[in-house]
Amino acid sequence: MQSLRARMARVEQSYAPHDHRPLGGYAVAMGAFGALAASLAVAVKATGKPVPARPATADVVLLSLATHKLSRLLAKDSVTSPLRAPFTRYAEPAGAAELNEEVRDHESSVKHGLGELVSCPFCLAVWVATSLTGGLVLAPRLTRLAAVTLTATAVSDFLQLGYDVAKRAAEGD
Template sequence: MTLRDRITHLREAYAPHEHRPLDGYAVAMGAFGTLAASLAVAAKVTGRPVPERPATADVVLISIATHKLSRLLAKDAVTSPLRAPFTRYTEPGGSAEVQEEVRADGSAVRHAIGELVTCPFCLAMWVAAGLTGGLVLAPRLTRLAAVTLTATAVSDFLQMGYSIAKEAAEGP
């Protein structure tokens, strides 16, 4: 039995009544593993020290920056050209965001990528890995980018808070 036959059999056994692109997910997991391994190899080759315990400030900074960059990539109207090969626009999503659906036409890999790029929760692992690797390989540049993303995230929450306060003050 070929690998493709095994994946087909597994997909049919796993979700007989719904299309789940398991082979696409496997490709995505392989790509993430390659990213993580590449970051580890780059750290080793360059001799960059990997901190035994990251500083709390870095964890907070990277966490907020991960939130913002994940939402920016998955939901922002301006980044929709990046998602367009894998998604279709459905409607505005509020607060400068859009709602999109995964394209049904195409391969399982295209479908899996579509699910990944429309889900900020799913993208967060990739973004966090990239930013964490950046802290090891290029800490000053990564912190600068993370500060920008964190400031934008805080600004977003302040803008939303302002809008809520304004609506409450003006009444129904």
């Protein structure tokens, strides 16, 4: 009988013969995301916390900006690089305290898939948004406070970048 690993390697090779696509790693990430979502649903059910029929527009805006900031912070910030280091390798600075990193070559498709996940703010956003949304139901005051902090930081980032552009324009650069 063929091992699961050998079968997955064959599927990966037939799916993308000219490019390494860590399908096994993606499957593990999808399973972990499903476990996160299911855990949140079980926690909500167990605590009896009411789920809003329709989220408030202010909460959607707040969580959207907080999701943007936390996803970029986790995936690109210099200070959080130790979290990504087991799965990525430093490539170059990306400006504004961000880094470009490359996924390490791993024999394990799981590690490779995790490397892609932790270095991609777009990929992390669904995890962050799900966690913040669950937090909004389970601990709304604390979640809103954390989201306000992240949102204020995101707005500050945009203002800093705008200031820099305006300064360069005024100096004629």
